[in-house]
Amino acid sequence: xxxxxxxxxxxxxxxxxxxxxxxxxxxxxxxxxxxxxxxxxxxxxxxxxxxxxxxxxxxxxxxxxxxxxxxxxxxxxxxxxxxxxxxxxxxxxxxxxxxxxxxxxxxxxxxxxxxxxxxxxxxxxxxxxxxxxxxxxxxxxxxxxxxxxxxxxxxxxxxxxxxxxxxxxxxxxxxxxxxxxxxxxxxxxxxxxxxxxxxxxxxxxxxxxxxxxxxxxxxxxxxxxxxxxxxxxxxxxxxxxxxxxxxxxxxxxxxxxxxxxxxxxxxxxxxxxxxxxxxxxxxxxxxxxxxxxxxxxxxxxxxxxxxxxxxxxxxxxxxxxxxxxxxxxxxxxxxxxxxxxxxxxxxxxxxxxxxxxxxxxxxxxxxxxxxxxxxxxxxxxxxxxxxxxxxxxxxxxxxxxxxxxxxxxxxxxxxxxxxxxxxxxxxxxxxxxxxxxxxxxxxxxxxxxxxxxxxxxxxxx
Amino acid sequence: xxxxxxxxxxxxxxxxxxxxxxxxxxxxxxxxxxxxxxxxxxxxxxxxxxxxxxxxxxxxxxxxxxxxxxxxxxxxxxxxxxxxxxxxxxxxxxxxxxxxxxxxxxxxxxxxxxxxxxxxxxxxxxxxxxxxxxxxxxxxxxxxxxxxxxxxxxxxxxxxxxxxxxxxxxxxxxxxxxxxxxxxxxxxxxxxxxxxxxxxxxxxxxxxxxxxxxxxxxxxxxxxxxxxxxxxxxxxxxxxxxxxxxxxxxxxxxxxxxxxxxxxxxxxxxxxxxxxxxxxxxxxxxxxxxxxxxxxxxxxxxxxxxxxxxxxxxxxxxxxxxxxxxxxxxxxxxxxxxxxxxxxxxxxxxxxxxxxxxxxxxxxxxxxxxxxxxxxxxxxxxxxxxxxxxxxxxxxxxxxxxxxxxxxxxxxxxxxxxxxxxxxxxxxxxxxxxxxxxxxxxxxxxxxxxxxxxxxxxxxx
Numbered sequence: 001x002x003x004x005x006x007x008x009x010x011x012x013x014x015x016x017x018x019x020x021x022x023x024x025x026x027x028x029x030x031x032x033x034x035x036x037x038x039x040x041x042x043x044x045x046x047x048x049x050x051x052x053x054x055x056x057x058x059x060x061x062x063x064x065x066x067x068x069x070x071x072x073x074x075x076x077x078x079x080x081x082x083x084x085x086x087x088x089x090x091x092x093x094x095x096x097x098x099x100x101x102x103x104x105x106x107x108x109x110x111x112x113x114x115x116x117x118x119x120x121x122x123x124x125x126x127x128x129x130x131x132x133x134x135x136x137x138x139x140x141x142x143x144x145x146x147x148x149x150x151x152x153x154x155x156x157x158x159x160x161x162x163x164x165x166x167x168x169x170x171x172x173x174x175x176x177x178x179x180x181x182x183x184x185x186x187x188x189x190x191x192x193x194x195x196x197x198x199x200x201x202x203x204x205x206x207x208x209x210x211x212x213x214x215x216x217x218x219x220x221x222x223x224x225x226x227x228x229x230x231x232x233x234x235x236x237x238x239x240x241x242x243x244x245x246x247x248x249x250x251x252x253x254x255x256x257x258x259x260x261x262x263x264x265x266x267x268x269x270x271x272x273x274x275x276x277x278x279x280x281x282x283x284x285x286x287x288x289x290x291x292x293x294x295x296x297x298x299x300x301x302x303x304x305x306x307x308x309x310x311x312x313x314x315x316x317x318x319x320x321x322x323x324x325x326x327x328x329x330x331x332x333x334x335x336x337x338x339x340x341x342x343x344x345x346x347x348x349x350x351x352x353x354x355x356x357x358x359x360x361x362x363x364x365x366x367x368x369x370x371x372x373x374x375x376x377x378x379x380x381x382x383x384x385x386x387x388x389x390x391x392x393x394x395x396x397x398x399x400x401x402x403x404x405x406x407x408x409x410x411x412x413x414x415x416x417x418x419x420x421x422x423x424x425x426x427x428x429x430x431x432x433x434x435x436x437x438x439x440x441x442x443x444x445x446x447x448x449x450x451x452x453x454x455x456x457x458x459x460x461x
Numbered sequence: 462x463x464x465x466x467x468x469x470x471x472x473x474x475x476x477x478x479x480x481x482x483x484x485x486x487x488x489x490x491x492x493x494x495x496x497x498x499x500x501x502x503x504x505x506x507x508x509x510x511x512x513x514x515x516x517x518x519x520x521x522x523x524x525x526x527x528x529x530x531x532x533x534x535x536x537x538x539x540x541x542x543x544x545x546x547x548x549x550x551x552x553x554x555x556x557x558x559x560x561x562x563x564x565x566x567x568x569x570x571x572x573x574x575x576x577x578x579x580x581x582x583x584x585x586x587x588x589x590x591x592x593x594x595x596x597x598x599x600x601x602x603x604x605x606x607x608x609x610x611x612x613x614x615x616x617x618x619x620x621x622x623x624x625x626x627x628x629x630x631x632x633x634x635x636x637x638x639x640x641x642x643x644x645x646x647x648x649x650x651x652x653x654x655x656x657x658x659x660x661x662x663x664x665x666x667x668x669x670x671x672x673x674x675x676x677x678x679x680x681x682x683x684x685x686x687x688x689x690x691x692x693x694x695x696x697x698x699x700x701x702x703x704x705x706x707x708x709x710x711x712x713x714x715x716x717x718x719x720x721x722x723x724x725x726x727x728x729x730x731x732x733x734x735x736x737x738x739x740x741x742x743x744x745x746x747x748x749x750x751x752x753x754x755x756x757x758x759x760x761x762x763x764x765x766x767x768x769x770x771x772x773x774x775x776x777x778x779x780x781x782x783x784x785x786x787x788x789x790x791x792x793x794x795x796x797x798x799x800x801x802x803x804x805x806x807x808x809x810x811x812x813x814x815x816x817x818x819x820x821x822x823x824x825x826x827x828x829x830x831x832x833x834x835x836x837x838x839x840x841x842x843x844x845x846x847x848x849x850x851x852x853x854x855x856x857x858x859x860x861x862x863x864x865x866x867x868x869x870x871x872x873x874x875x876x877x878x879x880x881x882x883x884x885x886x887x888x889x890x891x892x893x894x895x896x897x898x899x900x901x902x903x904x905x906x907x908x909x910x911x912x913x914x915x916x917x918x919x920x921x922x
């Protein structure tokens with residue numbers, strides 16, 4: 001540590017700038033004047049994940065021009081970072097040979113991801129052209145169900161028998177060229193290749209050469225079956241703070257390993273799915289064409305039209321009352337809207353709690369009770385507020401009272417629906433996020449209009 | 462590898478069962494008959510994270526009884542896995558000495574998390590009673606802003622100078638007892654303790670003893686400033702597929718390290734925040750009391766009442782028209798609802814795209830254009846659908862036409878608002894998820910009611 005000059009010798013790592021707005025504008029400006037070489041040079045300073053973001057930010061023509069310029073030295077990793085729609089466009093520009101070369105260079109899980117974006121004939125031709133080991137790995141991978149552990153795992157991993165010493169293990173790692181690029185744990189396997197323990201690399205590095213691996217094995221071993229859903233996989237990773245987890249077949253034999261970076265993606269995807277589904281969108285379509293976007297969103301709007309008509313049919317039953325007391329038409333949307341909002345609050349909390357497994361069969365009833373109580377408290381408060389609004393507006397205490405009663409009724413109905421609808425969907429095996437909202441507003445609209453107009457028709461006329 | 466008998470010698474790791482519904486029921490049944498020892502024995506088979514989930518699933522009294530039973534051998538990690546509300550209750554049950562012992566055993570970031578749940582006098586007393594090094598670390602940690610990198614980092618890390626060889630590094634790791642429990646990278650620092658490179662442990666293990674560390678340094682080095690917001694930290698981790706990242710002060714000196722497990726939590730938290738805020742809830746309150754829950758949700762409902770009244774004021778301007786053509790009152794909620802839904806779809810996609818940085822200043826206008834186009838296409842389709850509905854219902858072609866025109870107007874307004882509101886909130890430095898929804902429905906309600914009733918008042922009467 002006295003040889004200070006050595007400090008100057010080390011390879012200074014590249015400082016990778018992030019993707020700034022300024023840089024995007026500069027690259028766009030260059031592309032707009034046809035200076036694609038300059039644009040490519042600017043882009044090449046970026047990390048490959050930021051290059052992918054850059055391509056997403058560009059317009060269609062700009063993107064095509066930039067891809068044309070960089071295709072000859074395209075990092076295959078770039079493709080894995082692209083949004084599906086944009087990736088489809090970029091793949092269109094590449095030749096089958098270029099795509100094949102990219103696939104051969106990627107890890108199995110990423111390669112499969114890419115292949116699944118392609119049309120079947122193109123995909124088959126590409127797989128056929130791959131070197132045999134890659135082909136076998138990919139064909140095997142494609143047999144696992146989508147969104148399963150099998151699709152997330154990489155097959156390259158490091159195993160050792162329990163009787164090896166740290167010294168033997170290190171010697172083996174130094175000698176074997178066919179190891180994964182990065183790994184975080186060494187798995188101890190029995191003679192049947194079943195994982196029986198894991199050892200983090202830091203434990204190996206801290207132990208003397210003569211220590212046996214069986215002394216270093218972690219107290220707990222977490223494995224995932226190859227057909228486990230990726231949502232359950234990501235739950236285990238985050239629940240048990242894992243960095244990597246071995247994947248086993250039905251006989252408990254080691255097939256591969258899932259690492260945290262793939263799981264981070266899954267966690268983001270699953271959360272995104274919940275957000276989007278609650279908003280009535282099936283998948284993110286920010287980069288899709290206007291026509292594709294409208295086609296995707298149409299079904300949800302159509303369902304909403306049907307339920308809105310249903311609510312209007314309820315209103316139509318009270319046309320007589322409305323024509324006599326037009327204030328009813330003015331006030332009724334307030335009731336429905338309040339019920340819908342109170343219900344949505346509850347619905348959101350319950351959907352989220354189901355996703356992170358905070359609500360289960362064991363406490364569902366307690367949650368229902370609590371939400372109903374909370375909803376009733378707010379219901380009573382807004383009954384008072386509603387009474388005041390209606391009375392001040394129309395000077396009619398009875399109208400105010402009926403409005404207030406309808407308000408508390410609808411709020412409580414909304415909260416009940418907010419708990420029951422996602423629980424029921426979950427119980428029936430559906431995603432509680434999808435279509436919860438439309439059921440909820442149907443309930444609150446129908447209850448809201450019916451209770452207010454019904455009460456008014458009975459007591460006011 | 463021929464000595465097969467050794468296979469039998471290794472320590473077989475514990476098989477940790479997950480938290481099943483059956484187990485929860487069994488533990489609840491035991492607690493209900495006062496068999497707390499049996500319940501504790503069942504709970505002790507679980508991983509500490511699952512024990513935390515179990516406590517969350519129990520009722521208040523059951524939970525208190527179980528905590529009373531296990532408090533003497535409570536794993537401090539259990540506390541870090543608990544939901545805030547439940548943790549508060551558990552901490553109430555523990556003595557200051559027990560809490561102090563738990564804090565001393567936790568990593569700094571977890572300890573700070575725990576301390577922040579306590580009231581100030583209690584917190585101060587606890588910090589004062591800690592051993593000096595822990596106290597210094599925690600007091601230092603508390604100086605960093607909440608949700609900053611400084612709060613996420615742990616201070617223990619492994620550094621080495623670039624001129625060391627792999628052999629020297631391994632010898633150092635074997636000799637030094639004061640290393641973190643687990644680590645994934647070794648950081649190369651210069652004489653000023655500034656990180657200049659990182660080396661994954663797998664690279665060290667695969668290299669011969671005589672190799673110098675400077676030959677192993679990764680091409681890229683990502684660091685985070687200590688005051689960086691945790692959302693930006695988690696973005697970097699997921700963008701660059703990192704496992705750990707060094708934290709530096711304003712002079713670039715190494716302060717600590719953030720590891721992926723803490724970031725996974727942040728990613729989940731940030732996604733949860735977006736979901737909840739879009740649903741009009743400030744934070745998850747699934748385990749809060751009914752009163753606390755209703756208090757938390759009240760403000761949002763009050764805002765909604767105000768905007769609903771605003772929409773009703775619009776309706777009130779057309780009381781004359783409604784009393785003459787009561788069909789208007791029946792049909793008007795359909796227009797508002799369709800606009801609200803189309804707007805919510807767009808809003809959700811844009812809020813999500815902002816969160817994952819797919820929408821930036823560079824492509825905001827393109828997104829606006831695309832969404833408007835997509836909204837217009839669906840608007841025209843639903844104009845036709847609306848025209849048909851109104852015509853079939855009331856047999857009035859002019860009413861149908863006006864209804865259809867109001868429908869397309871409101872849908873387009875909803876989509877425009879769905880893009881512009883979150884972009885504007887983001888530009889102004891607010892979270893685009895929070896209160897986007899209420900602004901949006903205000904726009905769609907007002908436009909929906911005004912366009913339909915206005916057109917009807919002008920052309921029908």
